[in-house]
Amino acid sequence: MAEEKENATIVVFSGELDKALAAFNIATTAAAMDIEVTMFFTFWGLNVVTKEKTDAGNKNPLQKMMGMVNKGGARRLKLSNMNMLGGGKLAMKKLMADFHMPSLEEMMPLAKELGVRFLACTTSMALMGLEEADFIPEVEDFVGAATYVEIASRSQINLFI
Amino acid sequence: MKPLQADKVIDCIGLFCPMPIVKTAQQLNEMKEGEVLEVIADDKGIKSDMPAWTAKTGHKLLGIEEHDGEFHVFVKKKA
Numbered sequence: 001m002a003e004e005k006e007n008a009t010i011v012v013f014s015g016e017l018d019k020a021l022a023a024f025n026i027a028t029t030a031a032a033m034d035i036e037v038t039m040f041f042t043f044w045g046l047n048v049v050t051k052e053k054t055d056a057g058n059k060n061p062l063q064k065m066m067g068m069v070n071k072g073g074a075r076r077l078k079l080s081n082m083n084m085l086g087g088g089k090l091a092m093k094k095l096m097a098d099f100h101m102p103s104l105e106e107m108m109p110l111a112k113e114l115g116v117r118f119l120a121c122t123t124s125m126a127l128m129g130l131e132e133a134d135f136i137p138e139v140e141d142f143v144g145a146a147t148y149v150e151i152a153s154r155s156q157i158n159l160f161i
Numbered sequence: 162m163k164p165l166q167a168d169k170v171i172d173c174i175g176l177f178c179p180m181p182i183v184k185t186a187q188q189l190n191e192m193k194e195g196e197v198l199e200v201i202a203d204d205k206g207i208k209s210d211m212p213a214w215t216a217k218t219g220h221k222l223l224g225i226e227e228h229d230g231e232f233h234v235f236v237k238k239k240a
Contacts, residue, residue, distance in 0.1 A: 029179040032186035033217040100175050114183065 006035045008157035009148065015044030017077035017089060017104060023161045024107040030157065031114035038155075039111075040148045041139070042121035045161075047072050048104070049118060050134050063129025070128060074104045112138045119143050165224055165235040167199030168192065174231065178206045182214050185236065189220060192238050197223065200234040207232050 008030045012023050027037045041049050050072030059067065082088040096103065102110065112118065118139045125131070125142065132142055141147075152158045171188050173181040181202045189198055200211070208225060211234050215222040223235035 025179055028183050032179065032183045033214055035217075099177060101177055102180070110183070114186075 006157075007151065007155035008035045008037045009152045009155045009159070010037065010039045011148070011158075011160045012039055012041045012045035012048060013043050014080065014161055015047040015077060016080035018079050018081070018092070019161050020045075020048045020074070020077060020104055021107070023159075024104065024111055026159065027116050028107065028111050028114055031111065031116050035157070036115070036117075037111075038117040038119060038148075038151050040119050040121065040143075042124045046120060046124050046128060046130060047077060048074055049108075049120060049136050049139050050130060051136055052076070059129040066128055072130075072134065074108065077104070108136070108138055117141075119147065121145070121148075165199075165226070165233075166197065167235060168196040170199040170201065173200055173202040173204075176202065177204050178210060181207055182210055185211070185214065185234075186218070189236065189238050194238050194240045196238050198236050198238070200236065202232050202234065203230055205232075207234060211236070 010023050030037045052073030079089050120139050120142050122142050171184055185200050219239045221237040223237055226233040
């Protein structure tokens with residue numbers, strides 16, 4: 001039996017609540033199965049791992065505008081379907097609470113505890129005017145696509161969500 | 162048939178995937194080799210999830226007992 005651990009990568013491109021939950025469900029399951037999981041947050045996926053209140057300054061006007069319409073934080077994420085101006089999201093959250101399913105905010109520290117690596121994409125960060133200080137502490141590094149591709153080339157499971 | 166005995170029991174009733182598997186992994190980590198963990202769950206997914214998990218991690222699935230809508234899964238920590 002091989003001693004080397006298996007690897008899995010998940011590109012989180014979507015900034016939607018249901019997609020983020022799916023990503024974390026799979027990530028934590030894989031981590032629980034002794035697989036080394038790396039999550040690469042890019043584009044809208046950055047919103048999953050940003051703090052709600054951003055303190056970092058020095059943003060140009062376009063980035064500032066982007067920041068105003070694209071506010072961060074896992075709590076603000078919408079459903080990809082049937083969000084219904086928030087009604088759908090509320091219904092989903094209630095169902096999850098009734099079924100004792102962990103919220104996204106609870107899944108993230110759990111994933112971290114299980115050894116899942118959180119990486120953020122520097123290019124997307126520039127586009128959205130985000131800096132390292134805007135991210136939650138779980139994000140361990142700020143990298144480019146080559147970092148992602150290298151890990152993916154060694155992984156048995158590679159997902160794009 | 163000898164009933165399966167456990168050194169530790171975790172109650173995952175009401176919890177859905179991936180929580181029973183995650184809790185199993187976390188609990189087994191804290192147990193000694195050869196010890197048996199009993200996981201009680203009511204999410205049917207565990208019938209295929211647990212064999213998949215033990216196949217991947219190398220721990221031994223001793224058996225799954227089903228009664229009253231509850232699944233009692235017995236896992237032995239590998240050496």
